[in-house]
Amino acid sequence: MLKLNSREIIAKRIAQELKEGDVVNLGVGIPTLVASFLEDKTVYFQSENGLIGMGPPPASEELDIDLIDAGKNPTTLAKGAALFHSADSFAMIRGGHVDAAILGTLQVDRHGEIANWAVPNQPILGVGGAMDLVVGAKKLIVAATLFTKNDSPKLVEKLTYKSTGERKADLFVTEYAAFTFSEEGIKVIDLYGDLTIDELSEKLSLPLVSEIQTIK
Secondary structure (H helix, E strand, C coil), rough: CCCCCCHHHHHHHHHCCCCCCEEEEEECCCHHHHHHCCCCCCCCEECCCCCEEEEECCCCHHCCCCECCCCCHHHHEEEEEECCCCCCHHHHHCCCCCCCCEEEEEEEEECCCEECCCCCCCCCCCCCCHHHHHCCCCCCEECCCCCCCCCCCCEEECCCCCCCCCCCCCCCECCCCCEEEECCCCEEECCCCCCCCHHHHHHCCCCCCEEECCCC
């Protein structure tokens, strides 16, 4: 069996959260890998540029330069897919018809608020569909490695990047653990990396509460 890298570990864990028949919006980066770990579940991937029923990335001979996802990456159409105006796509998001949004992030604070669209002193086109997805999706799942390349935590006491919206993440999945958020604090619901909860707490400089369910 091939060993999964950090990004694949995150994507596989998130795939376990999706239910048969879910309509799911995938952000760029790690979220796009989730489709590879669905196994036998049928999930309908939605892209805010006007597509539901997004398939896997195309082989070179299948490439259609006019068929792209929201991140401008080439994609394919699954059986039964539909194309429509981006205004209809955002009406779908804002109307609460997306079961889950899976977004990458730069930071998550101790309450679950995310910052995923703007890096200080770097040019960027704008927040895009992120703020609509944060508000409109029934469930918000965040996918990111727990530390930056410089070993700085992405799970922080207070955001230092611009917030995407007041809506809090329902689940934050990293390569070490899966986290939820409540008034009681940051809860670890699943631990699968090579660090203990105490070691994670020390590296993050944040208190963590164990809510790992032990199967008897």
